[in-house]
Amino acid sequence: MKIVLKNLTKKFPNRNKKVGGDVIxxxxxxxxxxxxxxxxxxxxxxxxxxxxxxxxxGLEKPxxxxxxxxxxxVTKLPAQDRGVGLVFQSYALYPHLTVEQNIRFPLENLRxxxxxxxxxxxxxxxxxxxxxxxDELMERRPSELSxxxxxxxxxxxxxxxxPKVLLLDEPLSNLDARLxxxxxxxxxxxxRETNITTVFVTHDQDEAMSICDMIVVMKxxxxxxxxxxxxVYDDPVSLFVAKxxxxxxxxxxxxxxxxxxxxxxxxxxxxSDDFRDERDVYVAVRPEGFIVSDDGPLVCKMGRIEVMGRxxxxxxxxxALLNDTGLIRSITGSDVVMDxxxxxxxxxxxxxxxxxxxxxxxxxxxxxxxxxx
Amino acid sequence: MDNRFRAxxxxxxxxxxxxxxxxxxxPLVDVFVYSFEEGFNFANQSFFGxxxxxxxxxxxxxxxxxALKNTFIIVIITVPxxxxxxxxxxxxxxxxxxxxxxxxxxxxLPYVTNTLAVGLVFMILFKKTEYSDGLINILIEFFGGKxxxxxxxxxxxxxxxxxxxxxxxxxxxxxxxxxxxxxxxxKVYYSAAEVDGTRxxxxxxxxxLPMISPMIFYLVxxxxxxxxxxxxxxxxxxxxxxxxxxMNTIVGYIYDMLYGNSGGYPSxxxxxxxILFAIVxxxxxxNLMVSSRRR
Ligand SMILES: Nc1ncnc2c1ncn2[C@@H]1O[C@H](COP(=O)(O)OP(=O)(O)O)[C@@H](O)[C@H]1O
Ligand SMILES: [Mg+2]
Numbered sequence: 001m002k003i004v005l006k007n008l009t010k011k012f013p014n015r016n017k018k019v020g021g022d023v024i025x026x027x028x029x030x031x032x033x034x035x036x037x038x039x040x041x042x043x044x045x046x047x048x049x050x051x052x053x054x055x056x057x058g059l060e061k062p063x064x065x066x067x068x069x070x071x072x073x074v075t076k077l078p079a080q081d082r083g084v085g086l087v088f089q090s091y092a093l094y095p096h097l098t099v100e101q102n103i104r105f106p107l108e109n110l111r112x113x114x115x116x117x118x119x120x121x122x123x124x125x126x127x128x129x130x131x132x133x134x135d136e137l138m139e140r141r142p143s144e145l146s147x148x149x150x151x152x153x154x155x156x157x158x159x160x161x162x163p164k165v166l167l168l169d170e171p172l173s174n175l176d177a178r179l180x181x182x183x184x185x186x187x188x189x190x191x192r193e194t195n196i197t198t199v200f201v202t203h204d205q206d207e208a209m210s211i212c213d214m215i216v217v218m219k220x221x222x223x224x225x226x227x228x229x230x231x232v233y234d235d236p237v238s239l240f241v242a243k244x245x246x247x248x249x250x251x252x253x254x255x256x257x258x259x260x261x262x263x264x265x266x267x268x269x270x271x272s273d274d275f276r277d278e279r280d281v282y283v284a285v286r287p288e289g290f291i292v293s294d295d296g297p298l299v300c301k302m303g304r305i306e307v308m309g310r311x312x313x314x315x316x317x318x319x320a321l322l323n324d325t326g327l328i329r330s331i332t333g334s335d336v337v338m339d340x341x342x343x344x345x346x347x348x349x350x351x352x353x354x355x356x357x358x359x360x361x362x363x364x365x366x367x368x369x370x371x372x373x
Numbered sequence: 374m375d376n377r378f379r380a381x382x383x384x385x386x387x388x389x390x391x392x393x394x395x396x397x398x399x400p401l402v403d404v405f406v407y408s409f410e411e412g413f414n415f416a417n418q419s420f421f422g423x424x425x426x427x428x429x430x431x432x433x434x435x436x437x438x439x440a441l442k443n444t445f446i447i448v449i450i451t452v453p454x455x456x457x458x459x460x461x462x463x464x465x466x467x468x469x470x471x472x473x474x475x476x477x478x479x480x481x482l483p484y485v486t487n488t489l490a491v492g493l494v495f496m497i498l499f500k501k502t503e504y505s506d507g508l509i510n511i512l513i514e515f516f517g518g519k520x521x522x523x524x525x526x527x528x529x530x531x532x533x534x535x536x537x538x539x540x541x542x543x544x545x546x547x548x549x550x551x552x553x554x555x556x557x558x559x560k561v562y563y564s565a566a567e568v569d570g571t572r573x574x575x576x577x578x579x580x581x582l583p584m585i586s587p588m589i590f591y592l593v594x595x596x597x598x599x600x601x602x603x604x605x606x607x608x609x610x611x612x613x614x615x616x617x618x619x620m621n622t623i624v625g626y627i628y629d630m631l632y633g634n635s636g637g638y639p640s641x642x643x644x645x646x647x648i649l650f651a652i653v654x655x656x657x658x659x660n661l662m663v664s665s666r667r668r
Contacts, residue, residue, distance in 0.1 A: 059564055080570030092565040096583040106569035
């Protein structure tokens, strides 16, 4: 089922009476999610991800705008009639019911024509449980399950009604690191097998990048950018998106465009006709955009070298750097031989890994490279 | 290390143990002993003999039988009814938004009001005097019924007022407990039920009720214990001579045996106290067994 959000806006009344005004949780959200996709809704905490999800599920009603499932306008439809499956961050499994009873719960609500016989229910429950591989645990209570298992039960409960749309709100944030990796693959597999359009909320870009067909980056209730993970990573429209995606994070320098050159402090790192106007900018370089080179233009103070198997990571410093850590992290292949005795390291930059942003608006300034570095 | 640790633990518990020992365990044992000593006299600490005579006297005393019957009726009627009514009111309170705090305050008022003051109000409502039939009787007569004397009239009328009053008095506490129990059920369960299209009654029966059931059991158990120990409410309505009003309770009987007009029989009082203790213990154990089976 295709999901279309049109100019979706949600305002909450401000609880803090002194401040007054409304909290705008989601602002003018416009997007089309194609059928059968796994979409990651991504952004820092409090940016309106859950609210967006609740607007899709129908638990919240938009202040303005519309929600379409396929070509049907479901904006006014209550949650129960939308045919969505929802997995909550805290799973919301009923603690007094067994796994089987939890999964069966949505089926028992069906009435009229949709009503199922006991046997049909058992079969549907069994099928959902098998899909998420918890068919061994049917008699247990939620408190007797690990976090990962509870998560699977919650997914099975959301899937048992065969929803048109599956919504997951931070489904992995309550799991430990190892289980998180495993479970996200599991979600990917389940989505592939069922081919249900799925929206997956997370604040962890790594998670979204690794399993989603499409990511949507949000900030302060506004959609910043949407697209395939790799495309967004390679072509961010704003400094925020560039900084939000990628591990290790992008390295941001204070810089300047002048006379067809891009400067970081006094080092002219790139040249392009597009750098004619004099202007203060941010220069952001992906960790894999640094090439160690003895005559490279970017001169940094050498820190240390970390070997990470296939790659090595060079940690260095530069006065114009704005990273929170104060350290530049660059990743190169392990074939690079570094003389660890040096106090200085010089880099050439790969132009397609360098993004320039306006200092005021933080929007991308695109450039074409002329001197073929 | 382990031993020293344990010794420390006992040391910390010592004040509580001493206190409970002196003021709880010792009197309990003492009462138990008295209950087997025939004709015990406080003044000269003497008694005729030992045996179960006190028990057979008490169990054959018509006043005790009446008190036992009254107590059981009050317990059986007021505990389930007050819990149910409190649950309905709490559900109502938690589903309204405007004026919720006002209603909560109104429902809580009886809790902070003195029992005797509430009793006085009930008297005015129900009692027939030379000057007035009482508000309730005026109402009954207005609608074409026949008034009854609720305070000194037939037994059923008196029992009705008694139960009405008891429920009224215990209601605020139960509402307080249940509204906070309802508020502590995480909202996300209701969201989940909403997405799944669960009907309101099913939400209540399958989600709300199981979630607050520990609190309901707590209220039932403490309600039983409290109702078995009822006495002051009866005095508030019917005065101190409960035996002649036919409205005595077990605790009232014990008090009368000790200090009442016909008092001065600590042995009988002790026997009655032990009987009450046995009843409360049995009911509580049954309650706990039922509630632990349900889990
Ligand atoms: N029911 C509500 N009432 C008032 N403000 C809310 C409510 N729900 C969310 N908000 C506000 O809306 C913003 C977005 O919240 P949310 O969608 O939960 O963010 P996220 O899921 O991305 O962390 C936050 O500023 C939050 O405080
Ligand atoms: Mg959230």
